[in-house]
Amino acid sequence: MIRTDLHEGWTLRADGGPVPAGITGVTVPAAVPGTVHTDLLAAGLIPDPYDGMNEAELVWAHRASWRYDTTVTATPAAADERIDLVFDGLDTVAAVEMDNTLLGRTANMHRGYRFDVRRLITGAAVPLTVRFTSALNYAEQMQRQLGERPRAYGHPFNAVRKMACSFGWDWGPDLQTAGIWRPVRLERWRVARLAEVRPLATLDDDGRTGRLAVHVSVERSGFGAAGELLVSVTAGDRPAVTLRLAADADEGVVEVAVPDAEVWWPAGYGAQPLSTVTVELHDGDGGALDAYSRKVGFRSVRLDETPDADGTRFALVVNGQPVFVKGLNWIPEDHLLTRLTRADYAAAVDRAVEANANLLRIWGGGIYEADDFYDVCDERGILVWQDFLLACAAYAEEEPLRTEILAEARDNIVRLSSHASLAIWNGGNENIWGHEDWNWKSRLGDATWGARYYYEDFPALLAELDPTRPYHPGSPSSPGFDPEVVHPNDAAHGTRHEWDAWNREDYTWHDRNVPRFCSEFGWQAPPTWSTLTAALSDEDLHQESPAFLLHQKAADGNGKLNRGLAHHARVPGDFADWHWATQLNQARATTYAVQHLRSHAPRTMGSILWQLNDCWPVTSWAVVDGSGRRKPAWYALRRAYAPRLLGFVQRDGVPVLAVVNDTDTPWPASVRLRHADFAGVVHADERVEVLVPPRSVQVASAALSDLIVADADGLRATHLSAEDFAIAYDPNALSATAAAAEGGYSVTVTASSFAHDIALLADRVAPDAVVDDLLIDLLPGESHTFTVTTTADVDPKRFLDPEVLRTCLTA
Numbered sequence: 001m002i003r004t005d006l007h008e009g010w011t012l013r014a015d016g017g018p019v020p021a022g023i024t025g026v027t028v029p030a031a032v033p034g035t036v037h038t039d040l041l042a043a044g045l046i047p048d049p050y051d052g053m054n055e056a057e058l059v060w061a062h063r064a065s066w067r068y069d070t071t072v073t074a075t076p077a078a079a080d081e082r083i084d085l086v087f088d089g090l091d092t093v094a095a096v097e098m099d100n101t102l103l104g105r106t107a108n109m110h111r112g113y114r115f116d117v118r119r120l121i122t123g124a125a126v127p128l129t130v131r132f133t134s135a136l137n138y139a140e141q142m143q144r145q146l147g148e149r150p151r152a153y154g155h156p157f158n159a160v161r162k163m164a165c166s167f168g169w170d171w172g173p174d175l176q177t178a179g180i181w182r183p184v185r186l187e188r189w190r191v192a193r194l195a196e197v198r199p200l201a202t203l204d205d206d207g208r209t210g211r212l213a214v215h216v217s218v219e220r221s222g223f224g225a226a227g228e229l230l231v232s233v234t235a236g237d238r239p240a241v242t243l244r245l246a247a248d249a250d251e252g253v254v255e256v257a258v259p260d261a262e263v264w265w266p267a268g269y270g271a272q273p274l275s276t277v278t279v280e281l282h283d284g285d286g287g288a289l290d291a292y293s294r295k296v297g298f299r300s301v302r303l304d305e306t307p308d309a310d311g312t313r314f315a316l317v318v319n320g321q322p323v324f325v326k327g328l329n330w331i332p333e334d335h336l337l338t339r340l341t342r343a344d345y346a347a348a349v350d351r352a353v354e355a356n357a358n359l360l361r362i363w364g365g366g367i368y369e370a371d372d373f374y375d376v377c378d379e380r381g382i383l384v385w386q387d388f389l390l391a392c393a394a395y396a397e398e399e400p401l402r403t404e405i406l407a408e409a410r411d412n413i414v415r416l417s418s419h420a421s422l423a424i425w426n427g428g429n430e431n432i433w434g435h436e437d438w439n440w441k442s443r444l445g446d447a448t449w450g451a452r453y454y455y456e457d458f459p460a461l462l463a464e465l466d467p468t469r470p471y472h473p474g475s476p477s478s479p480g481f482d483p484e485v486v487h488p489n490d491a492a493h494g495t496r497h498e499w500d501a502w503n504r505e506d507y508t509w510h511d512r513n514v515p516r517f518c519s520e521f522g523w524q525a526p527p528t529w530s531t532l533t534a535a536l537s538d539e540d541l542h543q544e545s546p547a548f549l550l551h552q553k554a555a556d557g558n559g560k561l562n563r564g565l566a567h568h569a570r571v572p573g574d575f576a577d578w579h580w581a582t583q584l585n586q587a588r589a590t591t592y593a594v595q596h597l598r599s600h601a602p603r604t605m606g607s608i609l610w611q612l613n614d615c616w617p618v619t620s621w622a623v624v625d626g627s628g629r630r631k632p633a634w635y636a637l638r639r640a641y642a643p644r645l646l647g648f649v650q651r652d653g654v655p656v657l658a659v660v661n662d663t664d665t666p667w668p669a670s671v672r673l674r675h676a677d678f679a680g681v682v683h684a685d686e687r688v689e690v691l692v693p694p695r696s697v698q699v700a701s702a703a704l705s706d707l708i709v710a711d712a713d714g715l716r717a718t719h720l721s722a723e724d725f726a727i728a729y730d731p732n733a734l735s736a737t738a739a740a741a742e743g744g745y746s747v748t749v750t751a752s753s754f755a756h757d758i759a760l761l762a763d764r765v766a767p768d769a770v771v772d773d774l775l776i777d778l779l780p781g782e783s784h785t786f787t788v789t790t791t792a793d794v795d796p797k798r799f800l801d802p803e804v805l806r807t808c809l810t811a
Contacts, residue, residue, distance in 0.1 A: 297420025311492025
């Protein structure tokens with residue numbers, strides 16, 4: 001097999017539609033992989049779509065058509081040789097032509113395509129053209145053909161196999177990309193090639209013996225007589241095992257036992273050793289034909305769905321160990337997907353690791369992520385929950401949509417099944433819930449809506465291709481029950497999405513439900529100041545500016561922010577104060593919900609916050625904004641997801657102290673409890689001894705007072721009996737000093753009375769500045785030093801500015 005990338009020499013030009021005069025007739029260099037938006041941006045023909053009102057000014061691109069051109073020069077095929085043109089991804093509705101011959105049409109960005117071009121390769125420069133037409137036009141055509149299906153947003157994203165959030169979401173822009181978005185190459189081969197390789201690595205019940213089953217499918221060239229093939233499999237440093245495929249056989253399995261295998265564990269449970277699996281294909285005489293190499297990890301994973309007195313358990317079990325999932329939902333890291341590098345993925349996943357997370361859920365309105373993403377998760381021990389890509393809509397089960405959905409599912413099950421991090425497949429996002437609750441039934445009548453995918457097709461594909469992992473039909477859902485009998489969002493079964501808190505109530509609403517597993521919940525806030533001000537001009541920095549509202553996609557988002565804030569603090573009129581107050585409220589909401597969920601383990605066995613990341617600068621539920629900057633909520637989450645946690649939670653309307661030990665060793669916690677007034681004057685000081693077994697929770701009662709402060713082993717939790725708007729905080733509670741330090745600056749604050757949620761918003765001083773911690777509570781006489789990392793050379797006193805050094809007082 002000889003593979004030659006075809007990434008050089010491409011050009012791009014408009015090929016029809018409402019294209020502006022300055023772009024019509026203009027040919028620009030095209031990056032491949034890439035997209036139209038990134039090429040036009042690089043050529044200076046469009047403004048940055050993330051800035052100001054530019055998203056709205058680029059709506060014309062929804063209806064435009066585009067043409068990519070290059071030439072291919074290659075030696076003609078030998079008599080027994082195949083030459084294939086292979087695209088790993090085309091976004092989305094495309095026609096592929098070589099030497100003015102139509103090779104095929106595509107309408108799915110989530111799968112690859114292969115074309116036999118041996119007769120078109122002449123040795124001369126042969127033209128290769130890929131024409132893209134409007135995915136929106138195509139979706140509307142399919143909607144007319146298949147019938148309209150309900151969906152969460154206006155564009156018919158559910159009628160075309162394109163990243164659903166390309167069409168806009170309640171956190172994402174409506175920028176409908178097009179382009180050759182994944183690699184393209186020529187593959188020259190003789191006799192046979194490896195068509196599918198699926199190394200499935202598991203662990204026996206003894207917890208020591210690894211099992212590797214390498215499933216291999218081959219495609220024969222069709223030239224010459226079919227002969228015997230040899231498949232050689234090497235796992236790590238073990239001797240190769242050879243499988244012989246007879247002339248009439250095109251698939252087989254090589255099984256390897258690995259006694260005393262090094263076991264792969266999720267983050268927080270052990271190490272992540274990986275072994276390289278190499279597969280080589282030879283002809284009957286031993287001639288090399290093709291090869292494949294991947295890394296695998298030996299572990300077992302199952303889903304415990306045992307009925308119990310509270311309903312039905314929902315717990316991931318890895319290597320026999322029930323895992324409390326400390327997760328985050330993941331959306332595409334950049335709406336313009338092709339700008340992402342392995343370093344970008346590593347940085348994003350590392351921010352989840354640093355927040356003490358152990359799972360990322362790949363949400364069903366995005367993409368099957370790049371190989372780099374899953375590789376990084378394998379290395380870091382981050383479990384992956386993988387949605388099939390159907391979200392917030394009803395999906396037709398008729399052709400041509402059905403074939404496309406099943407083809408992309410097969411492609412990606414095969415591609416991803418080797419990854420140790422991949423822990424669970426999920427049928428889709430909120431579709432079963434939507435069918436039950438969102439007035440779909442009356443609109444659908446007898447029309448199909450996707451049930452066959454969730455309950456028949458996906459389970460059948462997984463039984464064939466990846467029986468080593470559990471499957472869940474939808475998030476949320478109550479598996480094993482008719483949705484008309486047991487609600488898909490029932491707290492007693494399966495998975496739950498908790499959105500009443502944000503949409504209608506307050507974050508304290510979480511106390512009303514104790515789900516078995518909460519796979520979505522969250523609270524909004526604007527991005528960090530540096531990210532926001534890089535995208536918006538000074539005159540747009542107010543709640544009602546058109547540009548600010550264009551970067552707030554949630555229905556009545558600012559209204560919900562203000563109503564949610566008003567439950568706890570005054571709503572500031574000054575925009576900078578409002579920005580800080582809403583960020584603080586997101587942090588508190590995050591802490592409140594996560595502590596609630598963790599305190600109810602093992603009844604509750606999962607918390608997947610919506611969401612880790614953003615794909616552009618926007619007000620959203622993310623704890624890391626679109627520029628990769630950590631919001632205050634990220635620091636709150638890091639503390640709430642820590643292996644050991646102190647947190648005040650509610651039981652029957654009374655605050656109690658939850659002591660959470662998510663480690664493998666007992667925690668003899670000697671908790672110091674101090675009772676004080678709102679000024680921080682301590683009136684009672686006591687010790688409570690709590691022994692928390694491994695992977696367990698203990699709850700301790702505490703006498704009521706205005707302020708309760710709990711300390712143990714460097715951890716602190718506080719409970720206030722009143723909201724901020726009812727507390728007369730000392731406006732001069734803090735004194736502070738700042739000085740240059742190695743790698744940045746240090747800022748030391750000292751409290752003369754109780755100071756709540758002290759934060760240093762370092763990016764307001766330097767855009768690259770990162771502070772080590774946020775949201776610190778201090779009693780009178782206590783001090784804390786913040787460490788800021790930055791390359792900027794600034795006056796240290798700038799860190800003492802009232803808009804940089806904050807407490808809840810200004811909220």
